[in-house]
Amino acid sequence: MDKISLDKEIILDATEEVIRRFGPDKANISDVAKSLKVSHAAIYRYYNGKTALWNAVTERWLARLHAPYNHILNEDMPADVKLYHLLENFAEAKRLSAINDPEMFAHYIKLAHSSMEVIEKVKEDGINKIEKVIRQGIAEGIFFTESSPQVAKSVYLATSVFIHPDSFADPDRKKNIDSVVNLLLSGLKNSNK
Known part of the structure; x- marks a missing residue:
């Protein structure tokens, strides 16, 4: 070449x-x-060492893994339904990647332990997507909150347990995801705060 x-x-x-x-x-x-x-x-000449190359390949892999989120954000649906789909997709994307692309998922996990820069970018992107839906819900009169950035971070943290590999084999995983997401949605819809 x-x-x-x-x-x-x-x-x-x-x-x-x-x-x-x-x-x-x-x-x-x-x-x-x-x-x-x-x-x-x-x-x-293109990447300044193994760390830079490994970070770049992981960022690209994660961008492809998370591409469906943009489709969800652009769907014409109420914010509560959209947030449910987004959070469900967050949880399932990592589990499915562990099944369908185990070597790259293992690489992602290994990198997660050594490069907080890439992981922080992914976390920030997830929180921003959640916040966008929460702001939509506020505008629609579905969600009631005064601090969408903090609430988005809390929602992300509450559901991040489901992107951890330890949760993938749990036989009650789907039920647990539904339960947590529905609890969060109920809290967001509560106008008596």
């Missing part, structure tokens, strides 16, 4: 494939370079 055809997307594609092939513990930049038939240094 000549230098002209090498770009960040090609490197990220190759990195994902290397992680899937070797697993997150054994994959390295040399494997990525070898798969692209370029030198190790060619990768460093």
Whole structure:
């Protein structure tokens, strides 16, 4: 592969494939370079080391995983229904990725322990999406709250337990998600605060 055809997307594609092939513990930049038939240094022209490359591949993978959230946000439906769908999707996206793409999910978990920058971006994005729906609900007269940023953070924290791998095998998981989300929605709809 000549230098002209090498770009960040090609490197990220190759990195994902290397992680899937070797697993997150054994994959390295040399494997990525070898798969692209370029030198190790060619990768460093685009990414300043393994951490930067691993962060970039995880951010892109998470962006694809979270793409359906934007569809939910743009749907024409009342805020309470939209928030239910959004929170349910938050919970299920990680579980399904652990089943359907276990190597990349394992890479995500490994990165979560070492790179708070990527994880904080994901958390902030989730809170912002929740806040957008809460503001919609306030405008519709469905939700009653004076601090949508703090409430959005609380809703995110209350449901984040369901994105943890320990929750995936719980036989009551779906019932628990429904229960927590319905409790949160009831609280948001309570005008007697």
